[in-house]
Amino acid sequence: MTLHKTALAGALFGALVATPLLAQTEIKIGYALAPESHYGVAANRWQELVEERTEGRYVFRHFPSSGLGGEREVIEGVQLGTVEATIVSSGTLANFVPETGVFDIPFLFRDLGHARRVLDGPIGQDILAQFDDVGLVALAWGEQGFRHITNNRNQIASPEDMAGMRLRTMENPIHLTAFQTLGAAPTPMAWPEVIGALQQGTIDGQENPLSVIVSASLNDVQQYLTISGHVYSPAMLLVSPMVWDTMTEEDQQIFREAAAEAVGAMRGFVDSVEESGMETLRERGMDVGQLSAEDRAAFQEALAPAYEQYYTSYDRDQIEAIIATE
């Protein structure tokens, strides 16, 4: 009996020594929208590739639908290391690296291809690198698409149609200036409060890309959608330096390459929702209008005083280089 127990203990000890415990690092990833959104698609692809290529040494745990709070709070968590990764809009990024705000200038980009070439090119990559100085590792630019206005008051064809409109904006000074200049009554607000504020009628409307309007079913709380495309909405894949600095260079490379592939999946989602989104929202009962080229020109003209401000805050040569990018 005693001999048998000793043999068993010996065998167990041998098995433990032969199979070293797998060291796993958990990557808590927070994002604002549902798992089925463009954020969820990107986070899933990132996870899949990292987990496979590190053979499970890194394991992602998702906190979708603002499960860790608003985007500003999550970014602060990434700085502190209480959150390991996030995918966020450019909403609050200019509060961390002001240079990021240049991409929030209204009517700057002609189309998605133009925006992607600028963000993937030297101007975009140079701004990503500046995040090192504020305790964030910025791995890649993602995107949401072009932003459009939804509201419960009226369809919009001219800046006058927005007079006094209580419009939620992101906590983004560039957007705030634009809507103030257009004569609306903008209110910066963190995303987790927006649906409630629309339901209660404390705001008339908000603006977001089709990817968000469809994923978050804003048709449940908004009647009018105006395809204004007034500004491009970039996103960013961020990692905490607290976990980054513990990684081997090889693992850092795996995270970086996987982030670039996750962006491919995110852009694919955006391409498809840009195609189908208007029809989907019409079918869900929204009144969908679209600014014509002349209407857009009237908005740009009305924004002239805002452009003056942007030209003093941002490098004019850089703005011109962005516009000139083929």
Ligand code: PAF
């Ligand atoms: O409007 C915003 O705050 C952002 O576009 C959202 C919906 C949080 C996605 O990043």
